Amino acid sequence: MKKTAQILSLLLLSITAAFAQEWQTDFNSAKEIASAENKPIILVFQGSDWCAPCIKLDREIWSTDAFKEYASEHYVMLLADFPRRKKNALPEEQAAANAKLAETYNTIGAFPFVVVLDSNGKVLGQTGYKKVSPEEYIKELNGFVKKA
Numbered sequence: 001m002k003k004t005a006q007i008l009s010l011l012l013l014s015i016t017a018a019f020a021q022e023w024q025t026d027f028n029s030a031k032e033i034a035s036a037e038n039k040p041i042i043l044v045f046q047g048s049d050w051c052a053p054c055i056k057l058d059r060e061i062w063s064t065d066a067f068k069e070y071a072s073e074h075y076v077m078l079l080a081d082f083p084r085r086k087k088n089a090l091p092e093e094q095a096a097a098n099a100k101l102a103e104t105y106n107t108i109g110a111f112p113f114v115v116v117l118d119s120n121g122k123v124l125g126q127t128g129y130k131k132v133s134p135e136e137y138i139k140e141l142n143g144f145v146k147k148a
Helices: 002-018 027-037 052-062 065-074 092-105 134-147
Strands: 041-046 076-081 113-117 123-127
Touching (some): 027 076, 041 052, 052 065, 076 092
Parallel strands (some): 041 076
Antiparallel strands (some): 041 113, 113 123
């Protein structure tokens, strides 16, 4: 009985890991990975604890199995979060790095704001929240990459 429980636990962990979204938070690391793996960067500006459309985008697109599975093979996901609640505050260094990204890629301060970049940081396209399926959202993101 104990062995069965251990096997089930390992199986569950491996399934969870397969669908885990790997978000980068360091721009230089994201560029290195994108370059090494020949993938575009999907830079997401969000306010995780205050922006209703950001929360919807996370729930309806980023957190779906369909998106996570596709993204793990085709994108480098980079998150620039701007939480407002004290309990969710980022370390100063991360907050400063996110602010620097915003100065470069989100000068209008839109939330959510999704920027598709090449491995050098060149903008290929931009979008935001849309009430579409994960597959339709993927198609839009891929459209920016194919135009480049």
